[in-house]
Amino acid sequence: MIEDIRALARELLEKGAVKCVIGYEVGPTGRVRPAFVYEPGEVERLIFDGRCDQNLVTYLTRRNKPRKKGEEVPTTAVVVKPCDARSLRVLLNEHQVQRDKVYIIGVACHGMQNADGTPELRCTRCDQRVPLLYDALCGEPPEVLAVRDAYEDVQQIEALPLEERLAYWLGELDRCIRCYACRQACPTCFCSVCEAERDDSLWVGIADRIPEKAFFHIIRAFHQAGRCTECNACEAVCPMGIPLSLINRKIAKDVAQMMGGYRAGESEEPTPLVTMLTGEEAIDEIH
Amino acid sequence: MKFIETRALHEWLDRLAQEMPLIAPTAVGPQEKAPGSRNPAAQGQQVFYREVEGAAQIAWDFTRTALSAREHFMPKTETLFTIETGPDGKAVLHETKLAQPRVFFGIRPCDARGLRVLDAxxxxxxxxDVYYAQRRQNTTLVGLACPQMWEDCFCNSVGGAPDAADDVDILLIQVEGGFAVQVVTAKGERLAAGMGLQEVERLELPQPKLNEQFALPTQQQWLASFNDVYWQRVGDRCLSCRICSYVCPTCRCFDVRDETVVTPQGERIVRRVRAWDSCQGVNYRVQAGGANPRANLEQRLRNRFYCKYYYVPIDYAADGCVGCGRCVIACPVNIDIREVLQDLARREPA
Amino acid sequence: MSEVNPMRPYLGTLVGTRPLATGIRLFQVELNPEEREKFSLWRPGQFLFFSVLGVGEAPFGFANIPDPQRGPVIEVAINKVGHVTRAIHALPLGATVGIRGPLGNYFPLEELKGQNIVVLGGGIGGAPLRPVIQYILRHRDDYGHLTIIWAARSPDLLVFTDEYDEWRAAPDTEMHVTIDKPFEGWTGNVGLITQILEEVAPSPENTTAITCGPPIMIYFVGKSLSKLGFSPEQMLTTLEARMHCGIGKCGRCNLGEKLVCKDGPVFWQSEISKFLESFL
Structure with a gap:
């Protein structure tokens, strides 16, 4: 698999088909991190294994904008797991990424592992082994093992009495430091000015108090309704260890229930929960 | 050499907590989360410096706290003043006053050194800054030496040491049966008077295990690297979040806003608050009208490293980084300041 | 340590306001009597934070010099672009406002005595230069020839138009006004400020040029001045940046190791050209 990815990356860079390949590498202290490879001679840096749990699709919206006015948007290749592909599907549906500017290196996924070698919880719930969309597929897809109830953790919280549920969330959100890492790591949070950061504090002030923090996370969750692909990036980066994906998964669960099993990023239909611009207002110049 | 038995120390802390606010390292959050998680913050309880009621709440075996000591001197949010309407209908400002003395127990030497930077x-x-000044004056720092340098610590490369007493009022070093006590300042002496310290002839002080030291870039190397493509390459993987700034003991950027809140009791409070901000934020430099002189991510990332190692030393005659390692651990994409420093230090002089 | 809280504004009253240009008004503030003695008089080039209590504060350059007769009536020219400035524009006369300042350094006008001065203002950038003109006109004999070049994108964006006659009439003073592009009904100069500057071509001999405007204008005016023979030690400018304290604490306004609030806002071109980080 690693060799497939490296060979493909080398070929794409040598041909000039892409300017950069986004994959994974091991840093000098042994931590796995996103890698940006520009030269064919550097593809040996790329790796892929159960530690590569970051969602690299996050980097595509940023690269879809020219750095300077008039500059052409470069084509980027990106290593995409099945879960990441769903995020990419959402971005394509919402015209945030141009399909012809992305080369999708799909990987057949054996699931990601925790630091202690146990499978990541989200991977035990996942039945996708091959990305929904790719330009090339690396690796052999393994067979699908039994999939756990997708929303067990959400149901546990839902079952708590209101006071306990409130106490749980107030306790968790109290630790939030408003670093916005959840938002920055989220592939589908891409507003240029976040509602929580407006100069005029229209919706949320700057204070680090529970009402403001809770409101920020609730705004984010609602903006993610029908768009969150449950990739867990928000929770994985939280420096305070807040179980943020529980909030987003609660909404994903409700969306699935109300919208006939709708799961974000599985079809070319954008979420039924946000306004679609049609007719004259349609933004289709970047299809 | 002065010494205090563990039990006597605990009793003193319990008494102290009755008399004044006592801030100390304490474990926070649900006990069991995801012990195997790749996110260190999600593995279990994190330790914070928080107000405690006594010794029993203190976390004695901790590496470093999740947030630095800074939050107790420059709170994440503080009210500068409230704006009220006087009897004549004119506005009256009520400035926040912070008079109460307190003890900050268990501060790590690197965090105390961070206060030196904030002081500068x-x-x-x-x-x-009167708010910071009041908190600083009213606080006595009792340091707790690190028995070793932890993974990702690099205090010894930036002029610190795991058992440095330079920036605390009293330093405790754990030894057999209790703690060796160094009383450093007059403020420390006043507090130590109530501790019941024993005088012992000889005390074997442990030698903390150190991490490998590395050389820092020279001023010339910083100067020559400013416009290097290197920052674009590191910036490639930066998420532009604020974790590194917010866990940092020496970052001090803030935002100021007015806000009106209505309490659950219906009272309307108008106040000016300031809150932490970060040069990593997308809108940090945006001027009214929309101009953004630091619109590119690598410019923002570069600013953080230069601020610590180039700007603060020049502007405030202080070392901007204490090597606590928090940003190293907390960065979700492994932007490692040690790696950056060593990359720059390896460069040929221009 | 001083007992003065630099984050606390002095309270004053909005005593006057008049339109200067499209979206731009002049605001006059008189400090409340009990605040006056604590407030030190400002010098041309310094700035202040203007508070609308309950909305917020934002930095502006002083647009006048202290008047010996009227006392500390503070004037600022404010463009309606952000949420604080919108609130300022909506203030009724008599409203209580907050003023923090004076902050930052100032134009070294004492040192420039005996010299010819060229003042170059673009758009609302003319506002912090008005105190320079007022100061020179008040101490007219201390300075040589005064050249004022005033520019804006269009005629409706020119500031202090009602004062041009007075400035023109001052002894040993010339004034040139230009707009970027032709405009219906405009019979004056048309062209960028650099064009007019090169046409007027003030001699660099014993002269200092003082510029304020958008960063890109400051950059190109600098180039034109060099062409005319001005050295970077003969060019002064004032920069702006987002700020939240004005006293070197909040960290926000740095250009490399220079802080616009504390080391500036007034800089010599020779300093700016050595900045690690571009001001553009």
Whole structure:
């Protein structure tokens, strides 16, 4: 698999088909991190294994904008797991990424592992082994093992009495430091000015108090309704260890229930929960 | 050499907590989360410096706290003043006053050193920041030496040491049966008077295990690297979040806003607050009208490293980084300041 | 340590306001009597934070010099672009406002005595230069020839138009006004400020040029001045940046190791050209 990815990356860079390949590498202290490879001679840096749990699709919206006015948007290749592909599907549906500017290196996924070698919880719930969309597929897809109830953790919280549920969330959100890492790591949070950061504090002030923090996370969750692909990036980066994906998964669960099993990023239909611009207002110049 | 038995120390802390606010490292959050998680913050309880009621709440075996000591001197949010309407209908400002003395127990030497940097910025040049000054004056620092340098610590490469007493009022070093006590300042002496310290002839002090030291870039190397493509390459993987700034003991950027809140009791409060901000934020430099002189991510990332190692030393005559390692651990994409420093230090002089 | 809280504004009253240009008004503030003695008089080039209590504060350059007769009536020219400035524009006369300052360094006008001065203002950038003109006109004999070049994108964006006659009439003073592009009904100069500057071509001999405007204008005016023979030690400018304290604490306004609030806002071109980080 690693060799497939490296060979493909080398070929794409040598041909000039892409300017950069986004994959994974091991840093000098042994931590796995996103890698940006520009030269064919550097593809040996790329790796892929159960530690590569970051969602690299996050980097595509940023690269879809020219750095300077008039500059052409470069084509980027990106290593995409099945879960990441769903995020990419959402971005394509919402015209945030141009399909012809992305080369999708799909990987057949054996699931990601925790630091202690146990499978990541989200991977035990996942039945996708091959990305929904790719330009090339690396690796052999393994067979699908039994999939756990997708929303067990959400149901546990839902079952708590209101006071306990409130106490749980107030306790968790109290630790939030408003670093916005959840938002920055989220592939589908891409507003240029976040509602929580407006100069005029229209919706949320700057204070680090529970009402403001809770409101920020609730705004984010609602903006993610029908768009969150449950990739867990928000929770994985939280420096305070807040179980943020529980909030987003609660909404994903409700969306699935109300919208006939709708799961974000599985079809070319954008979420039924946000306004679609049609007719004259349609933004289709970047299809 | 002065010494205090563990039990006597606990009793003193319990008494102290009755008399005044006592801040100390304490474990926070649900006990069991995801012990195997790749996110260190999600593995279990994190330790924070928080107000405690006594010794029993103190976390004695901790590496470093999740947030630095800074939050107790420059709170994440503080009210500068409230704006009220006087009897004549004119506005009256009520400034926040912070008079209460307190003890900050268990501060790590690197965090105390971080306060030296904040002192240089907030107090070193007139006009001083009165809010920071009051908190600083009212606080006695009792340091707790690290028995070793932890994974990702690099205090010894930036002029610190795991058992440095330079920036605390009293330093405790754990030894057999209790703690060796170094009383450093007059403020420390006043507090130590109530501790019931024993005088012992000889005390074998442990030698903390150190991490490998590395050389820092020279000023010339910093100067020559400013416009290097290197920052674009590191910036490639930066998420532009604020974790590194917010866990940092020496970052001090803030935002100021007015806000109106209505309490659950229906009371309307108008106040000016300031809150932490970060040069990593997308909108940090955006001026009214929309101009953004630091619109590119690598410019923002570069600013953080230069601020610590180039700007703060020049502007405030202080070292901007204490090597606590928090940003190293907490960065979700492994932007490692040690790696950056070593990359730059390896460069040929221009 | 001083007992003065630099984050606390002095309270004053909005005593006057008049339109200057499209979206731009002049605001006059008189400090409340009990605040006056604590407030030190400002010098041309310094700035202040203007508070609308309950909305917020934002930095502006002083647009006048202290008047010996009227006392500390503070004037600022404010463009309606952000949420604080919108609130300022909506203030009724008599409203209580907050003023923090004076902050930052100032134009070294004492040192420039005996010299010819060229003042170059673009758009609302003319506002912090008005105190320079007022100061020179008040101490007219201390300075040589005064050249004022005033520019804006269009005629409706020119500031202090009602004062041009007075400035023109001052002894040993010339004034040139230009707009970027032709405009219906405009019979004056058309062209960028650099064009007019090169046409007027003030001699660099014993002269200092003082510029304020958008960063890109400051950059190109600098180039034109060099062409005319001005050295970077003969060019002064004032920069702006987002700020939240004005006293070197909040960290926000740095250009490399220079802080616009504390080391500036007034800089010599020779300093700016050595900045690690571009001001553009």
């Amino acid at each position: 910025v907030m107090l070193g040049q007139e006009p001083a």
